Structure formats: structure tokens, C-alpha cells
Amino acid sequence: MPEAxxxxxxxxxxxxxQPGQGVKLLxxxxxxxxxxxDTGLTVGVNKASFEVFPGEIFVIMGLSxxxxxxxVRLLNRLIEPTDGKVFIDGEEVTKMKGDQLRxxxxxxxxxxxxxxxLFPHRTVVENAEYGLEIQGVDKNERxxxxxxxxxxxxxxxxxxxxxxxxxxxMQQRVGLARALANDPDIxxxxxxxxxxxxxxxxxxxxxxLELQESMEKTIVFITHDLDEALRIGDRIALMKxxxxxxxxxxxxxxxxxxxxxxxxxxxxxxxxxVLTASHVMKRAxxxxxxRGPRVALQLMKDEGISSVYIVDKKKQLLGAVHADDxxxxxxxxxxxxxxxxxxxxxxxxxxxxNDMYEKxxxxxxxxxxxxxxxxxKGIIVKGAVIGALAGNENxxxxxxxxx
Amino acid sequence: MRxxxxxxxxxWVDNFVSVLTERLEGFFDGVSSIIGWFVExxxxxxxxxxxxxxxxxxxIIAWWxxxxxxxxxxxxxxxLIHNLGYWPETIDTLALVLTSVIISIIVGVPFGIWASQxxxxxxxxxxxxxxxxTMPAFVYLIPAILFFGIGVVPGIIASVIFAMPPTIRxxxxxxxxxxxxxxxxxNAFGATTSQKLYKVELPLAMPTIMAGINQSIMLALSMVVxxxxxxxxxxxxxxxxxxxxxxxGVGFEAGLAIVIxxxxxxxxxxNIGRSKAD
Ligand SMILES: Nc1ncnc2c1ncn2[C@@H]1O[C@H](COP(=O)(O)OP(=O)(O)O)[C@@H](O)[C@H]1O
Ligand SMILES: [Mg+2]
Numbered sequence: 001m002p003e004a005x006x007x008x009x010x011x012x013x014x015x016x017x018q019p020g021q022g023v024k025l026l027x028x029x030x031x032x033x034x035x036x037x038d039t040g041l042t043v044g045v046n047k048a049s050f051e052v053f054p055g056e057i058f059v060i061m062g063l064s065x066x067x068x069x070x071x072v073r074l075l076n077r078l079i080e081p082t083d084g085k086v087f088i089d090g091e092e093v094t095k096m097k098g099d100q101l102r103x104x105x106x107x108x109x110x111x112x113x114x115x116x117x118l119f120p121h122r123t124v125v126e127n128a129e130y131g132l133e134i135q136g137v138d139k140n141e142r143x144x145x146x147x148x149x150x151x152x153x154x155x156x157x158x159x160x161x162x163x164x165x166x167x168x169x170m171q172q173r174v175g176l177a178r179a180l181a182n183d184p185d186i187x188x189x190x191x192x193x194x195x196x197x198x199x200x201x202x203x204x205x206x207x208x209l210e211l212q213e214s215m216e217k218t219i220v221f222i223t224h225d226l227d228e229a230l231r232i233g234d235r236i237a238l239m240k241x242x243x244x245x246x247x248x249x250x251x252x253x254x255x256x257x258x259x260x261x262x263x264x265x266x267x268x269x270x271x272x273x274v275l276t277a278s279h280v281m282k283r284a285x286x287x288x289x290x291r292g293p294r295v296a297l298q299l300m301k302d303e304g305i306s307s308v309y310i311v312d313k314k315k316q317l318l319g320a321v322h323a324d325d326x327x328x329x330x331x332x333x334x335x336x337x338x339x340x341x342x343x344x345x346x347x348x349x350x351x352x353x354n355d356m357y358e359k360x361x362x363x364x365x366x367x368x369x370x371x372x373x374x375x376x377k378g379i380i381v382k383g384a385v386i387g388a389l390a391g392n393e394n395x396x397x398x399x400x401x402x403x
Numbered sequence: 404m405r406x407x408x409x410x411x412x413x414x415w416v417d418n419f420v421s422v423l424t425e426r427l428e429g430f431f432d433g434v435s436s437i438i439g440w441f442v443e444x445x446x447x448x449x450x451x452x453x454x455x456x457x458x459x460x461x462x463i464i465a466w467w468x469x470x471x472x473x474x475x476x477x478x479x480x481x482x483l484i485h486n487l488g489y490w491p492e493t494i495d496t497l498a499l500v501l502t503s504v505i506i507s508i509i510v511g512v513p514f515g516i517w518a519s520q521x522x523x524x525x526x527x528x529x530x531x532x533x534x535x536x537t538m539p540a541f542v543y544l545i546p547a548i549l550f551f552g553i554g555v556v557p558g559i560i561a562s563v564i565f566a567m568p569p570t571i572r573x574x575x576x577x578x579x580x581x582x583x584x585x586x587x588x589x590n591a592f593g594a595t596t597s598q599k600l601y602k603v604e605l606p607l608a609m610p611t612i613m614a615g616i617n618q619s620i621m622l623a624l625s626m627v628v629x630x631x632x633x634x635x636x637x638x639x640x641x642x643x644x645x646x647x648x649x650x651x652g653v654g655f656e657a658g659l660a661i662v663i664x665x666x667x668x669x670x671x672x673x674n675i676g677r678s679k680a681d
Contacts, residue, residue, distance in 0.1 A: 106593035117588040121606045131592040
């Protein structure tokens with residue numbers, strides 16, 4: 001297990017006049033609702049603890065008012081915690097004085113906001129260079145970095161526009177470029193895509209994932225939308241009434257909801273947009289091309305199957321053969337190479353179930369799953385897909401996914 | 404019929420003022436000579452320029468900051484004043500107003516900023532500003548004379564006291580109205596208080612601050628007649644003389660000149676604020 005990038009211990013925020021009293025009540029096990037009724041204090045975040053690892057997209061999800069925005073602001077102390085600790089790279093942020101805290105905000109953490117929070121009096125490039133300007137980076141250098149960062153989010157040519165002249169999606173790209181220009185280790189994104197309309201939102205999610213491939217930031221991403229959480233999260237923390245009720249990978253959350261609350265959250269989700277080929281694939285029976293038709297036929301007999309996949313020495317997929325064809329080939333003295341079916345439709349381990357229906361329908365054989373160098377990883381059998389979509393956990397390879 | 408003897412409030416104030424005058428004589432003399440020098444310089448510079456050239460400059464400023472309508476009004480208005488023979492007085496008045504407004508800005512904007520950053524300061528300043536504006540402007544003339552004698556300086560001091568409140572108020576308001584999420588964004592990137600002020604709060608508050616300055620200009624203009632009571636020269640003095648000598652015609656001419664000046668300054672300063680906002 002790598003060292004945690006962000007470590008949060010029992011972080012608590014109580015809004016109101018005498019927050020200390022609220023902490024005592026929380027310790028006595030009172031609920032958010034009871035504390036509000038008894039004292040008028042609002043529990044924003046209730047003893048949240050979690051760790052975020054380097055390079056991870058950690059999603060914090062929950063309904064409106066569950067404390068997500070408060071929690072993410074406790075990480076960079078835009079909101080002062082009432083209790084608890086936050087560590088970044090092992091340093092305790094909650095103990096830092098003004099200068100130290102500012103340094104952490106300048107160098108390590110950048111934030112992207114729900115309503116963009118762009119400076120309307122500054123041009124796009126002036127917005128993007130704001131963080132560097134604050135750090136006193138000289139004009140040429142910060143301009144260049146800001147422009148690079150704008151190019152990264154696809155805003156080349158808009159440097160001298162004002163934010164007000166751009167569409168919502170483009171404005172949020174500026175917000176992202178502004179956050180990236182500092183080259184921070186950590187991105188805090190508070191419902192960064194929630195204000196965008198669905199199509200643009202999906203584009204932005206894809207682009208974020210694509211960017212993440214090359215930048216490998218540690219991202220804390222807030223959302224109230226489970227689909228979004230499942231799409232982009234490596235791990236998801238579910239919040240309710242200020243508390244974290246479950247932390248886990250998307251599969252864990254979907255398949256083992258910790259309680260009724262999570263279950264209700266999860267029940268409407270379309271599994272076919274969450275599960276991938278790697279979750280449902282089975283082991284493929286293979287024969288090396290040079291072994292010949294007799295070996296292939298014997299294998300099919302032993303395993304009781306009607307077809308087998310042909311691979312080369314490197315386990316790269318070459319094709320497949322049917323038992324009937326192999327029988328004839330043996331009679332006619334022909335090789336596997338001559339009779340095998342080539343150009344099989346394939347999917348990758350990351351392909352969503354939702355995206356493989358067409359290929360499944362078009363093929364009489366189970367769909368082979370291959371990696372980027374065409375090595376056969378497994379096959380997709382229709383029954384397993386249907387079982388998984390019906391919520392049958394036995395059809396899932398959760399352990400294999402986590403390795 | 405008195406239950407208590409009269410409280411000697413007037414005596415206390417007299418005493419307070421005379422103590423102040425004695426103790427701070429040097430300070431008041433210093434301030435007085437700086438302000439005096441400043442007004443005089445403005446008058447000298449404006450008088451140095453041939454009057455028609457100066458009118459041309461004002462027209463260009465009006466045209467530059469505002470629409471051509473304002474420029475046309477400025478041209479016709481100033482030419483009329485010139486024609487009526489009130490040009491030197493107009494320059495005196497302009498210098499008086501400009502000086503008052505510049506002092507209002509130099510003192511008022513920092514106070515407004517301070518009040519915007521600090522709740523206690525705001526709570527102290529607000530009633531003081533209410534007091535400054537509701538007190539009849541006339542009353543300021545008395546301490547002004549005591550501390551600064553007779554002439555243009557006490558006139559300016561009284562004008563400043565009367566004209567400064569909107570600048571303070573609207574600077575405070577403008578900064579407080581900057582959207583919270585922008586302040587948050589600025590903090591999130593690690594801005595210091597002064598970086599936040601100069602890079603985010605003041606630029607975004609500028610239109611509101613300019614509206615405050617515009618009001619201050621108008622209030623300073625409204626003080627020119629009162630300032631003339633303590634010996635400040637200019638159009639106000641003409642109006643005052645016309646009133647005391649019941650010369651309706653002269654009073655009308657000088658009054659008209661003040662109105663023309665007022666409209667011109669109002670439009671120009673309003674539009675400076677607006678063009679900055681875009
Ligand atoms: N500044 C504040 N003062 C008082 N209560 C607040 C404040 N900010 C948030 N809250 C309360 O804290 C809870 C969590 O809010 P928030 O973190 O904004 O939730 P979310 O982002 O999940 O919608 C809510 O009950 C909200 O009313
Ligand atoms: Mg929120």
C-alpha cells in the first residue's frame with residue numbers, strides 16, 4: 001500500500017455559535033437531526049475519516065446537503081474544522097499557520113468550483129495564470145504555463161476572451177486550466193461538472209479521465225450523481241447527513257451496499273454502464289496454432305465445448321475453430337491455420353457491457369476479450385452477462401479486478 | 404422649570420476645540436499649507452492654459468468618456484460661462500471641488516476598504532457617516548474656521564467632511580458585494596489579504612466605488628456656496644454676494660454656471676465608472 005496523499009481523521013465541522021457543544025453531543029452519539037433540534041447547531045461534517053492515495057480519483061458522493069462541499073473545503077481549510085485532522089503528504093494541514101497553509105494551497109492543492117468562480121474582470125489567460133501570479137512567478141513564465149494549460153483543456157485561441165463570452169462548458173475548462181496551471185499534486189473538484197448540461201458533462205468526464213492518464217494527479221471529485229461517480233471514480237465515498245457511510249470501489253458499492261441508504265442510492269443504477277468485460281469474462285480455452293487439429297479436438301471433447309480459440313506462442317489471438325470443422329480437417333489432412341475463423345469481433349477488458357451487445361449479437365461464438373497487444377484475456381458468455389445484469393454476484397470477478 | 408442645571412455642552416465643545424487648536428496648531432498649519440498649495444497649483448495650472456484651449460480639453464474628455472451628447476453640452480455650457488464672464492470663478496470652483504474630491508478619495512477609499520474587512524470598524528464608521536451627512540453642512544464651517552482660519556482651506560475642509568461619506572460607504576459596499584465564490588477561489592489559490600484586495604476585490608468593486616465618487620463630486624459642488632461664507636473664492640462667492648445684495652440677474656448667471664459644471668462633472672464621472680466596468 002503506498003503512502004496516503006491525503007489522510008483525514010475524524011474531521012468534523014459544526015456550524016453555529018458554540019460548535020464545541022455539538023462535538024460533545026456527537027460523541028454521545030446524537031444524530032444531526034437531534035443536535036439541530038436541541039441546540040440549533042448544524043452538523044456539516046460528522047467525524048469523517050478516509051485516505052486518498054496518489055494518482056487516485058476519489059469521489060465523494062451524496063445527496064444535496066449531505067456535507068460534500070463542506071468536507072472538501074475542510075481539506076484546504078477554506079472552512080476551518082471544528083475537530084479532527086487532515087494530513088497532506090504526511091504533514092498536518094490542520095496545524096499549519098497562515099503562511100504554511102498558503103504555501104500548501106499554492107503548491108499542492110488546486111480547486112475547481114461548481115459555478116466556475118472565474119474572475120469576470122480578467123481574460124481567460126489572466127484567469128488561468130491567477131495562481132502563478134499569486135506565487136509571484138514572472139510574467140513571461142506564467143503566461144507560457146497558462147497557455148500550455150489552456151491548450152491542455154482545448155481552449156487554444158480563446159486566451160483573450162472574457163469568461164462571460166464563453167459557454168458553460170468552456171468556462172469550466174478555464175476553471176480546470178486555472179487549477180492545472182499551478183501544476184498541483186491534488187485537484188479538488190466540487191461538483192465541477194454539475195452545472196453543465198448532460199452531453200457536455202459527459203465530454204468533460206471523458207476529457208478529465210483522458211487528462212488523468214497523462215497527469216496522474218490525485219483528484220478528490222465531489223458529485224451528487226451516482227452515474228458520474230461510477231464513471232470516473234477509482235473509489236467512492238458515500239455521504240449522508242455529514243457522515244461517510246461507505247467507502248469502496250464502484251463494484252463494491254454496487255454489489256455490497258453497506259446499508260439501506262446506499263442500497264437505495266444504488267438500486268436505480270444501470271449495471272450495464274458500470275460493469276465491464278473484465279467483470280464478467282470467463283477463462284478461454286485455447287490451443288496454440290502449431291499444436292494442430294487433433295489436440296484441438298481432444299481439448300474440446302475433454303472440456304465439453306464446441307469451439308476453441310487459437311493463439312500463437314505469445315498468447316495473441318489468431319482466430320477460433322468449431323468442433324465440426326476440426327473433425328473435417330482431420331479427415332482431409334488440413335491444418336488449423338487453413339480452417340480457422342479469422343477477424344473475430346473482440347472487446348477489451350475495459351469495455352462496458354452496455355457497449356458490447358451489438359458484437360455479441362453478431363457473433364455465434366463467445367466474445368473474446370483481448371488486451372492492447374491482442375493477447376487473449378478471456379471470453380464473454382451470454383449467460384454470464386445476463387446473470388451479472390440481474391445482480392448475481394457469483395457472475396462477477398471482483399477479486400480479479402482488484403489485483 | 405429646570406430639574407437640573409443646563410448641561411454646558413456648548414462650553415465643553417468650545418473648550419475641546421480651543422485645546423485642540425492649541426495642541427495641534429502645528430499640525431493644522433501644516434495641513435492648511437499643503438491644501439492651500441494644492442488648490443493654488445490647480446488654479447495656476449488651469450489659468451495658464453488659454454481658456455478656449457481648456458474648454459477644448461474638457462470637450463475631448465467628455466467625448467472620450469461619454470457620448471457626443473455630453474461633449475456637445477460641455478462645449479456649449481463652458482462657452483456660455485466664458486461668454487458671461489465667469490471663467491476665472493469657474494476655475495476657482497473647479498479647483499475647490501477637485502481638491503475636495505481628491506482628499507475624499509485619498510481618505511475615504513482606505514476607510515471604506517478598512518470597513519469592508521472589519522466588522523467592528525464598519526459598526527463604528529456607519530453611525531459616524533450618518534452623523535456627518537445629517538448634520539447641517541453649515542455647522543462644519545465653525546471648527547473649520549477655528550482650525551484653519553478664513554479662506555479656501557476651511558471651505559475645502561467643510562466640503563470634504565460633507566462629501567466624503569458616499570465614497571466610504573460605497574467602497575465598503577462594493578467590496579462586500581464581491582461574490583463569495585470569487586473570494587473563495589482567490590483564497591483557494593493561496594492569495595494574501597492584499598493580493599485578494601488588489602487583484603479581485605477592488606477591480607470588481609470599482610463601478611460601485613466610482614458611483615460613490617460621483618456622489619461625492621455632486622456633494623462637493625453643492626457645498627461651494629456654503630464654502631464661500633468662510634471666504635472661499637469662486638462661483639459660490641458670486642451667488643452669495645448676489646443673494647446678500649439682492650442682485651437677481653447675477654445670482655442667476657452664477658447659479659447657472661454651477662449647474663452647468665455640475666451636469667458636466669456628473670456625466671463624465673458616471674461614465675468613467677461605466678467604461679471601467681465593461
Ligand atoms: N456556512 C454555513 N453555515 C451554516 N450551515 C451551513 C453552512 N454551509 C453549509 N451548511 C450546512 O451544512 C450541511 C452540509 O452542506 P454542504 O456541505 O453544502 O452540502 P452539499 O455540498 O453536500 O450539498 C447542510 O445542512 C448545510 O445547510
Ligand atoms: Mg455542494
